[in-house]
Amino acid sequence: xxxxxxxxxxxxxxxxxxxxxxxHFLRNDLGLTGTHWGCDTSNCGVCTVTLDGVPVKSCTxxxxxxxxxxxxxxxxxxxxxxxxxxxxxxxQCHGLQCGFCTPGMMLTARCLLDKNPDPSEQEIREAISGQxxxxxxxxNIVRSVRWAAExxxxxxxxxxx
Amino acid sequence: xxxxxxxEYAKATSxxxxxxxxxxxxxxxxxxxxxxSLIPMMKLRLARPTALIxxxxxxxxxxxxxxxxxxxxxALTRHAELLESALVEEHYRIFRxxxxxxxxxxxxxxxxxxxxxxxxxxxxxxxxxxxxxGASVVIQGARGSRTVPLxxxxxxxxxxxxxxxxxxxxxxxPIRPGGxxxxxxxxxxxxxxxxxxxxAALWTSSEGTVSNxxxxxxxxxxxxxxxxxxxxxxxxxxxxxxxxAEAGRIAAQHSNPVADxxxxxxxxxxxxxxxxxxxxxxxxxxxxxxxx
Ligand SMILES: Cc1cc2nc3c(=O)[nH]c(=O)nc-3n(C[C@H](O)[C@H](O)[C@H](O)COP(=O)(O)OP(=O)(O)OC[C@H]3O[C@@H](n4cnc5c(N)ncnc54)[C@H](O)[C@@H]3O)c2cc1C
Ligand code: FES
Ligand code: FES
Numbered sequence: 001x002x003x004x005x006x007x008x009x010x011x012x013x014x015x016x017x018x019x020x021x022x023x024h025f026l027r028n029d030l031g032l033t034g035t036h037w038g039c040d041t042s043n044c045g046v047c048t049v050t051l052d053g054v055p056v057k058s059c060t061x062x063x064x065x066x067x068x069x070x071x072x073x074x075x076x077x078x079x080x081x082x083x084x085x086x087x088x089x090x091x092q093c094h095g096l097q098c099g100f101c102t103p104g105m106m107l108t109a110r111c112l113l114d115k116n117p118d119p120s121e122q123e124i125r126e127a128i129s130g131q132x133x134x135x136x137x138x139x140n141i142v143r144s145v146r147w148a149a150e151x152x153x154x155x156x157x158x159x160x161x
Numbered sequence: 162x163x164x165x166x167x168x169e170y171a172k173a174t175s176x177x178x179x180x181x182x183x184x185x186x187x188x189x190x191x192x193x194x195x196x197x198s199l200i201p202m203m204k205l206r207l208a209r210p211t212a213l214i215x216x217x218x219x220x221x222x223x224x225x226x227x228x229x230x231x232x233x234x235x236a237l238t239r240h241a242e243l244l245e246s247a248l249v250e251e252h253y254r255i256f257r258x259x260x261x262x263x264x265x266x267x268x269x270x271x272x273x274x275x276x277x278x279x280x281x282x283x284x285x286x287x288x289x290x291x292x293x294x295g296a297s298v299v300i301q302g303a304r305g306s307r308t309v310p311l312x313x314x315x316x317x318x319x320x321x322x323x324x325x326x327x328x329x330x331x332x333x334x335p336i337r338p339g340g341x342x343x344x345x346x347x348x349x350x351x352x353x354x355x356x357x358x359x360x361a362a363l364w365t366s367s368e369g370t371v372s373n374x375x376x377x378x379x380x381x382x383x384x385x386x387x388x389x390x391x392x393x394x395x396x397x398x399x400x401x402x403x404x405x406a407e408a409g410r411i412a413a414q415h416s417n418p419v420a421d422x423x424x425x426x427x428x429x430x431x432x433x434x435x436x437x438x439x440x441x442x443x444x445x446x447x448x449x450x451x452x453x
Contacts, residue, residue: 017167018167018169018170018213019166045265055270056271060197060200060201061196062170062196062213065172067172108267129265129266129352130264130266131267
């Protein structure tokens with residue numbers, strides 16, 4: 001069936017089988033391989049994307065369910081003036097090693113900061129608790145998100161002062 | 162790569178349209194809500210519906226409100242919405258306790274209250290929580306709607322009284338002020354299904370005896386997710402540690418767990434008793450207003 005999905009602000013119309021999963025639609029049909037695909041059982045969270053602004057595991061969403069909706073992937077995180085502060089935080093604080101979990105982690109972090117600009121360590125750990133990282137031990141991921149929170153707060157203060 | 166078998170698909174935008182599509186597509190059609198139980202089952206060919214009716218855009222099923230002295234929760238309410246609802250928290254703290262330990266935050270963004278109950282997994286936490294607070298569900302079909310108490314809703318593992326062509330539309334919880342409720346769960350790791358879990362809702366008289374109580378159990382084979390014998394025992398007894406210990410003993414005795422990768426029978430039965438005691442203790446403290 002024909003679906004139209006807006007991904008990172010750009011509308012895509014494709015003919016798909018109803019059984020196609022959103023993760024494969026993004027990776028294979030649209031060539032957006034920044035969204036990773038791991039466990040296939042909604043446990044690891046590497047396939048996390050946003051659906052109408054909310055993080056979801058795209059291995060457990062059908063592409064047809066995203067018809068008419070907004071999807072956000074890691075490819076859409078960068079802003080006109082450079083990397084998203086969350087991306088910068090991962091660079092600055094060594095928030096990744098192999099990078100397999102990173103796109104999902106950064107999207108969840110972005111959604112967390114949009115809701116809660118000053119999250120505690122506990123709140124960050126809770127927000128990413130549905131995503132597995134086999135490399136970092138999470139410590140540097142938490143630091144990266146805190147880095148982004150602090151830099152965003154500082155940038156905001158500069159604008160208003 | 163896990164891919165479901167082929168099926169037809171349609172998006173519904175109203176309850177009426179969903180019921181029409183269910184009638185049209187026959188008994189091998191299913192509704193899909195969050196899809197977080199159904200899609201994994203379809204990938205494994207444990208479920209093989211010929212058609213899916215997507216109810217994610219049926220906005221009329223997405224609400225939490227108080228009406229007619231009841232908390233009314235639309236079937237499409239997401240776990241995350243139940244968790245964050247101040248209205249729910251005001252009346253029944255058991256739901257925040259339970260939702261905090263159901264799956265993980267991303268799964269909770271997607272999974273729904275109605276999907277959880279209809280999935281009827283023996284370890285489903287919301288089934289136990291709703292059993293504890295004496296909930297009922299509204300089921301709508303082509304011939305009208307009926308209200309079924311949760312104690313008559315589950316027929317067996319993965320089986321409910323919802324028939325082909327029917328839709329669960331709402332969960333209703335009677336509001337009875339002055340009580341306290343709580344949920345406790347033991348899981349192997351964050352986000353996992355329960356090894357065992359217990360929920361309790363408790364009301365006391367001015368003399369400190371138990372005037373009304375509900376106890377729900379998940380993952381230990383309790384009939385209808387409920388510790389009915391322990392409830393009967395507790396009514397009229399003083400709300401004390403001794404009574405709770407005996408209620409826990411009764412709940413454990415009547416539970417019927419099966420051994421699996423989450424633990425052996427003895428361990429789960431032990432947990433059924435111990436978690437019943439802890440849930441009752443926490444609910445009683447909240448009823449007395451003594452605990453955060
Ligand atoms: C990784 C992971 C961990 C989880 N951990 C837990 C946990 O710890 N505790 C727990 O309780 N649950 C857990 N779950 C299950 C989670 O709560 C699911 O979201 C829930 O069981 C199903 O809800 P859903 O909306 O996704 O239902 P779906 O998958 O869409 O549907 C499930 C079934 O219900 C039917 N259905 C759905 N809505 C209706 C309706 N309104 N009327 C009639 N039939 C309907 C469908 O046809 C299907 O048969 C977990 C799930 C995952 C993926
Ligand atoms: S691939 Fe989706 S959660 Fe692991
Ligand atoms: S950086 Fe390797 S899995 Fe997280």
